[in-house]
Amino acid sequence: MTSSSNVKADLGARLREIVGDDGVIDNPKELLVYECDAYTIEKNLPTAVVLPRTTEDVAAVAKVCAELNVPIIPRGAGTSLSGSVLAVTGGVMITVTRMNRVIDIDYRNRRALVEAGCVNAWVTNAVKAQWMLYAPDPSSQSACTIGGNVAMNSGGPHTLKYGVTTNHVLGFEMVLPDGEVVWFGTTPDGGEDIEGYDLRGAVIGCEGMFGIVTRVLVRLIRAPQxxxxxxxxxxxxxxxxxxxxxxxxxxxxxxxxxxxxxxxxxxxxxxxxxxxxxxxxxxxxxxxxxxxxxxxxxxxxxxxxxxxxxxxxxxxxxxxxxxxxxxxxxxxxxxAIGRLSPNFLTQDGVVPRSKLPEIMRFIRKCSEKYGLRIPNVFHAGDGNIHPLILYDERFPEQVRDAIAVGNDILEKCIELGGSATGEHGIGVEKIDFMAKQFTKDDLDAMRALRTVFDPQGRCNPHKMFPGSKRCGDFAPKKQIAC
Ligand SMILES: Cc1cc2nc3c(=O)[nH]c(=O)nc-3n(C[C@H](O)[C@H](O)[C@H](O)COP(=O)(O)OP(=O)(O)OC[C@H]3O[C@@H](n4cnc5c(N)ncnc54)[C@H](O)[C@@H]3O)c2cc1C
Missing domain, CATH: 3.30.70.2190 (Alpha-Beta Plaits)
Known part of the structure; x- marks a missing residue:
């Protein structure tokens, strides 16, 4: 049996063969940048980060990880607010930010082919001179990537009228966890995937658990007059x-x-x-x-x-x-929150619009009960609330209370007929809410769907499903090949 340090050495060498020295980060100090996403309460280092430049690089990396039975974690800009990029048990983080080109713009058919690491705002910037735009505009749009948007089915301020990512993505290329490259939906040459299941729709919102998205064909719309x-x-x-x-x-x-x-x-x-x-x-x-x-x-x-x-x-x-x-x-x-507090937890829940006054009153009461300030900035038209719970991580009781107050608010959202997430996903943060919103049969069906894409459960493991491991559950020796 191979020891984990042998696996690690072999892994580093094999990854360097594919992406070169400057495409691999495995020095613990440099890895610190990748210890969490914008959900900063849980942290863990990946074993290594790779920075591929092409789909072929991604496929080769995936094949090596499959051979060595190492988890892979797809990553874009790391702006997720639910810990969906956390390397819970270590593993290889495949970060697509070097694959960031707008490859082709087809004005006639109103679509653009972009690499998955392309920053959201760059798409509209590239087409606005022709009075076109890419509608989904998360508030993080100056940093987040189109691949991350596909994985999270992201929304934004203009979701109310224009819908979310799935309404604006025609098709995409994805590398499966075993290294196979597949295309879902409309192809760049215009081929329509109109027969069979809508797997494009099934993959969008999978939180990086089905594979690594590498290229995306997005819909462009006419900018309003x-x-x-x-x-x-x-x-x-x-x-x-x-x-x-x-x-x-x-x-x-x-x-x-x-x-x-x-x-x-x-x-x-x-x-x-x-x-x-x-x-x-x-x-x-x-x-x-x-x-x-x-x-x-x-x-x-x-x-x-x-x-x-x-x-x-x-x-x-x-x-x-x-x-x-x-x-x-x-x-x-x-x-601007940096003016108010060293740390904050961004919550994301939904209530029917008519219940906004009630949930806002409840948030005020929670703020008083726990003694934590909670500013609010949110997509009111969608009933999608974002209470920002302020705390100071130097005080453990504040961390505990920030988590507790967030949970109270989400419970209330569900009680009012809403849900525990609007657009930031489940990640590691909201795993416990899945069993509150779905039956065992629902969850089994979701697990079965995931198995189709990732039979070994190696792609972005320990996310979304009840029973998933947490960072604290793992001893360092288990950090590879969990
Ligand atoms: C200030 C701020 C404002 C925000 N506003 C909004 C908002 O208005 N609306 C909204 O919906 N969200 C918002 N978010 C959340 C976040 O920006 C989105 O979820 C975004 O889509 C994440 O993109 P990313 O490139 O940063 O992905 P990451 O954070 O790197 O990854 C997010 C998830 O996608 C997966 N993933 C990333 N890239 C790929 C890929 N190429 N292939 C497969 N899986 C991949 C990861 O494994 C992970 O599960 C906000 C976040 C911040 C910090």
Whole structure:
């Protein structure tokens, strides 16, 4: 039997043969960068990180790992907020950030072929001169990758009107855990995969547990002819929440409908000075888009609804610069938290829109009960909440309470008819909630589907399913070939 140190030495040499010296990181100090994603509560080092440049590299790495029975963990930018990139038992992290090209843009058929490590925002940047865009826009879009978006079926502020990643991905190439390269859905030459099962749809959202996505054919859409972007300023969260429901029930579907509460707007002001009133209880960013004709009257109706709910003021962006500033403020909100706390846990739950006032009141009560501050910035139009639980990891009781308060909030979301995740996935963080939302039969069916792609369960192991191991369960000697 091979010892784990022999396996490790052999592994390092074999990986270097494929991607070269500069494509392998296995020095423990350098590996620290990869010990967690944006969910920082659980950490563990991978055995090695590889940085392939081509699909062939990825396939060769996967084959070596299969031969040596080593876990593989696909990784993009590492912005996941649920620990879905954590190397729970070590293993080889296949990081696709060097595969980041926009390979081809086909304006005629409104699609683009990109490598999986291409940063989300780069796709729209590449096509905006032709008045086109790639619609899914996670707030992390200046860093996260299209491959990561496919794995998480990511959403974003414009999900309300445009849908999530699965609605905008036509097809993709994926390397299976045994090294075989397969294509799902529409092919780059236009071949349509219209017979048989929709495996494209089945793989999107698999949290990296089916294989490593290497190239993606994304749908491009025409940029809206016009925008009307408003900032509603409210005395409290309840009034803003009621306005969200009223706008949708009036038959208006904004491109985006985002809420920020007082604590987060104060943090944003301290960091960037966008001119938010510091005493407002909540603000709504409401973006109407579409044909120019009709936008004005929709905006008037929205302003009236804001006023009926007691809005103190509704500002309308008068220039593209003002509109961009509003979005910058929203998309930099998480970054501003550094002004408030050394650490924060971003929660992600969903409630029916009509239950927003109730869940926001519950979050306030939790904040008081645990003595932890909880600013909120979220996709209100989707009922997708993101309480940001502030804590200081130097105090173990604060870490414990941050986890407990997050769990209380998610339990409440489920009780109110929602779910324990909207868009950040299960990862390691929410494994315990799977059994609360799904029956054993449901979970067995999901496990069976995974087995089709990864019979050995080696690809991104110990995620999503109840009974998965946690970092603390493993002694170092088991860190390879679990
Ligand atoms: C500030 C901030 C704001 C955010 N806002 C949003 C938001 O608005 N909406 C939203 O949905 N999410 C949001 N997120 C979460 C996160 O950005 C998304 O889940 C994103 O899709 C992750 O992409 P990534 O490239 O960073 O992937 P990673 O974090 O590296 O990986 C995420 C998962 O995808 C898998 N994976 C990565 N690349 C591949 C690949 N090539 N092939 C197969 N599997 C792969 C990994 O194994 C892991 O399971 C936010 C995160 C942050 C930090």
């Amino acid at each position: 016009g925008y009307k972007t408003l900032l509603g300023i409210f005395e409290n969260v309840d009034a803003a929440s009621e306005t969200v429901s009223d706008i949708i029930s009036a038959g208006i579907i904004p491109g985006a409908l985002e809420m920020m509460d007082q604590l987060i707007t104060q943090a944003i002001e301290a960091a960037y000075k966008f001119g938010f009133p510091l005493d407002a209880g909540a603000v709504l960013i409401i973006e109407l888009d579409g044909l120019q004709a009709g936008l004005e009257s929709q905006a008037e109706r929205v302003i009236a609804l804001c006023k009926e709910n007691g809005a103190r003021e509704v500002r309308v962006a008068q220039t593209e610069q003002q509109r961009m500033d509003l979005w910058k403020s929203r998309k930099r909100a998480f970054g």
